[in-house]
Amino acid sequence: MRPRHIPSILQFTKTIWLQAAECWREKQHTAVVVDGTVGNGHDTLFLAELVGERGHVYGFDVQESGLANAQERLETAQVAEHATLFHAGHETVADKLPEGTLVSGAMYNLGYLPGSDHAVITRARTTIASLQALLPVLMPNGIITVHIYTGHEGGTAEGDEVMAWSKTLSWKEYRVGRYDFPNKEINKEHLLVIEKL
Known part of the structure; x- marks a missing residue:
């Protein structure tokens, strides 16, 4: 049983996202x-409900099956009009955000799509490119959460590179936090949180 x-x-x-909201x-x-x-849209739905009727979610994925599942999930919850999904890498x-858009936050869950081809995974090169592209349009006090999984092939390498990149961010402009379980030996995972000052 998980510790309480x-x-x-x-x-x-x-919890972090609820505080931001x-x-x-x-x-x-x-x-x-x-x-x-x-x-499959679980986080997309969470975010769409969080931003409310006036807000909007822009979602990215390279797998059509996941996007279809996400769209159905959003429509069932009657929040599809508050989300735009792109069949494109993050x-x-x-290029995809409307010009002049300021972003309040971004969420990433790295790795592969559950229930699909485990060979299709996120990669450090594109993940870091995406994170780097978001920083200039992130609002003050905006947050980025990155859930890093290491239990699949390529996961540890991606996580190490993303962590190394995060250490290069200026302390004067960003706060970077990390949450994990040091004694978890199998399928280690980490949460990286970036807040713009």
């Missing part, structure tokens, strides 16, 4: 967020 007082990475991620509401801010890895984010 230490949240899972998914729980901790949602509270700030949006206090400032009466219309939130625009990015789901960099739509998958490295195209700067």
Whole structure:
């Protein structure tokens, strides 16, 4: 049984996003967020419900089956009008976002799409390109959460490169946090959180 007082990475991620949404509401801010890895749309739905009727989610994925599942999930929850899904890699984010868009936050779950071809995975090169492209359009106090999985081939290498990239971000401009379980030996995972000052 999972310890009651230490949240899972998914729980901790949602807590961070709920706190961010509270700030949006206090400032009466219309939130625009990015789901960099739509998958089957679980996070996309979470984000669409979080941004509310005035906000919008832009989602990216390279697998049509996942996007179809995500679209169906959004339509069932009656929030599809608050999301735009792109059949494209997240490295195209700067080209796909409407010109002048400021982003309140972005969420990434690296690795592969559950229930699909495990050979189709996110890669450090495109992940870092996407993250780098988002930084200039991220609003002050905007957040980026990156859930790094290492239990698949290529996962550790991608995670190491993304972590190394995050260490290059200026302390004067960003805060970078990390949450993980140091004693988890199999399928280690990490949460990287970036906040723009």
